[in-house]
Amino acid sequence: MTEVTYDVDDDTIAVVEDTNLPRRLKDDVYAELEGREGATVEDADELAKAVETRYLGTRVDPLDPVGTVSAQSIGEPGTQLTMNTFHYAGVAEIDVTQGLPRLIELVDARKTPDTPMMTVHLEDEYATEREKAHEVVWNIEATKILALGDVSTNVADMRVQISLNRDTLEERMITSEEVAEIIEDNLGVKTVQKGTEIQFGPEEPSYRDLLQLVEELRDITFKGIEEVSRVVIRREEMSDDTEEFVLYTEGSAFGDVLEIEGVDASRTTCNNIHEIHRNLGIEAAREAIIEETNNTLAEQGLDDVNVRHLMLVADMMTNNGEIESIGRHGISGSKQSVLARAAFEVTVNHLLNAAIHGEIDELDGVTENVIVGKPIKLGTGDVDLRMGSTTSSGRQAE
Amino acid sequence: MVDVSQHELVPEHTILEEEVLEEVLTEYDIDRTDLPKIKRTDPAIPDDAETGDVIKIVRNSRTTDQAVVYRLVVE
Numbered sequence: 459m460t461e462v463t464y465d466v467d468d469d470t471i472a473v474v475e476d477t478n479l480p481r482r483l484k485d486d487v488y489a490e491l492e493g494r495e496g497a498t499v500e501d502a503d504e505l506a507k508a509v510e511t512r513y514l515g516t517r518v519d520p521l522d523p524v525g526t527v528s529a530q531s532i533g534e535p536g537t538q539l540t541m542n543t544f545h546y547a548g549v550a551e552i553d554v555t556q557g558l559p560r561l562i563e564l565v566d567a568r569k570t571p572d573t574p575m576m577t578v579h580l581e582d583e584y585a586t587e588r589e590k591a592h593e594v595v596w597n598i599e600a601t602k603i604l605a606l607g608d609v610s611t612n613v614a615d616m617r618v619q620i621s622l623n624r625d626t627l628e629e630r631m632i633t634s635e636e637v638a639e640i641i642e643d644n645l646g647v648k649t650v651q652k653g654t655e656i657q658f659g660p661e662e663p664s665y666r667d668l669l670q671l672v673e674e675l676r677d678i679t680f681k682g683i684e685e686v687s688r689v690v691i692r693r694e695e696m697s698d699d700t701e702e703f704v705l706y707t708e709g710s711a712f713g714d715v716l717e718i719e720g721v722d723a724s725r726t727t728c729n730n731i732h733e734i735h736r737n738l739g740i741e742a743a744r745e746a747i748i749e750e751t752n753n754t755l756a757e758q759g760l761d762d763v764n765v766r767h768l769m770l771v772a773d774m775m776t777n778n779g780e781i782e783s784i785g786r787h788g789i790s791g792s793k794q795s796v797l798a799r800a801a802f803e804v805t806v807n808h809l810l811n812a813a814i815h816g817e818i819d820e821l822d823g824v825t826e827n828v829i830v831g832k833p834i835k836l837g838t839g840d841v842d843l844r845m846g847s848t849t850s851s852g853r854q855a856e
Numbered sequence: 857m858v859d860v861s862q863h864e865l866v867p868e869h870t871i872l873e874e875e876v877l878e879e880v881l882t883e884y885d886i887d888r889t890d891l892p893k894i895k896r897t898d899p900a901i902p903d904d905a906e907t908g909d910v911i912k913i914v915r916n917s918r919t920t921d922q923a924v925v926y927r928l929v930v931e
Contacts, residue, residue, distance in 0.1 A: 739900030742865035779893035
């Protein structure tokens with residue numbers, strides 16, 4: 459018998475050890491009994507039995523096909539998902555892929571979502587003062603030249619002329635000198651800067667080069683993060699009745715945003731599970747997959763899908779420490795059985811490759827047994843029933 | 857660098873001691889390689905974790921109060 463380190467009497471130990479509980483739960487029961495003054499053996503028995511009932515109730519039945527049940531439970535409401543919707547609950551100005559396309563994108567583990575976005579929470583005074591919040595916005599939103607001033611081309615002198623807007627410069631916390639320097643670094647040209655006027659041109663007078671320079675000038679990001687094309691600022695009510703500013707971005711660069719001053723790195727999230735994986739690790743990615751799939755379903759009024767099914771999907775996708783897609787390139791493609799893989803997608807390729815490599819199918823799984831017409835080893839398919847006789851007292855006959 | 861462990865999506869990661877690990881493996885009747893994996897380069901992993909260590913992760917579970925899971929550190 460296992461050593462019990464808790465201060466309980468032998469009868470209690472006998473009662474608890476008799477239950478079908480795992481070690482940890484038994485220890486928890488002992489700890490509870492130890493803490494209760496004057497708990498009798500009957501109390502102990504009652505407690506242990508109650509815990510046992512709850513414990514057994516939470517367990518999946520042996521040989522229960524949990525994956526199939528999950529697939530059906532997500533698949534059925536999946537038929538009711540919209541084929542294509544483009545809007546986002548809460549922030550009307552930002553378009554976000556929803557419904558079926560989003561769900562497919564998640565389980566396929568696409569490298570970048572169709573419409574990447576971030577929800578940026580702010581800390582301290584940045585969250586409460588609009589001015590401060592705007593400071594963060596300018597550090598995130600990509601600022602292009604057209605936002606800073608006017609660009610014109612002087613064809614006679616072969617010069618590009620920029621006249622910057624002083625107020626905008628001040629608001630976005632960037633100086634004319636900085637703008638000129640960024641242009642020099644990016645385009646490799648000499649600039650002439652005087653006040654808010656900047657001039658430059660191609661080395662050799664060439665009309666084509668001039669236009670080329672203007673094109674390139676438009677693409678330069680002067681401030682902020684290149685991937686983020688737009689930031690929407692919103693005042694939101696928090697659960698504890700306070701109000702704070704929250705930023706929603708079109709485009710995402712999760713790692714960069716976390717470093718920016720004023721950004722609350724403990725609550726900020728994005729909708730790209732790969733970025734979350736890269737910056738916060740596999741466990742956070744698992745959490746994000748559950749959250750995102752759950753929200754996608756909830757958005758369409760299908761939140762009655764049990765979260766355990768989504769958790770199973772997320773667990774499978776993150777099982778090997780990296781995000782794996784569900785499908786031919788991911789989980790289904792790494793199945794052991796040739797027949798199971800062939801039954802999923804690109805049948806001929808799988809069979810051909812298996813034949814070339816002389817693969818052997820052990821017929822352990824579901825699909826392959828359906829194909830060859832054997833009972834599958836799940837549920838009642840994996841137990842043998844034998845006829846037997848019992849005596850009238852209910853005891854097994856010899 | 858941002859302190860990753862402070863993020864609300866990141867549960868607590870700790871290195872599991874060898875003896876405790878043995879108990880866990882016996883309880884579930886599995887080998888260490890049967891555990892889910894976590895990369896050595898994972899940002900949430902404790903700094904002194906080596907390949908072959910087992911990380912104990914305490915999640916705030918949606919279905920119960922807290923859920924304890926384990927991941928094996930791999931290259």
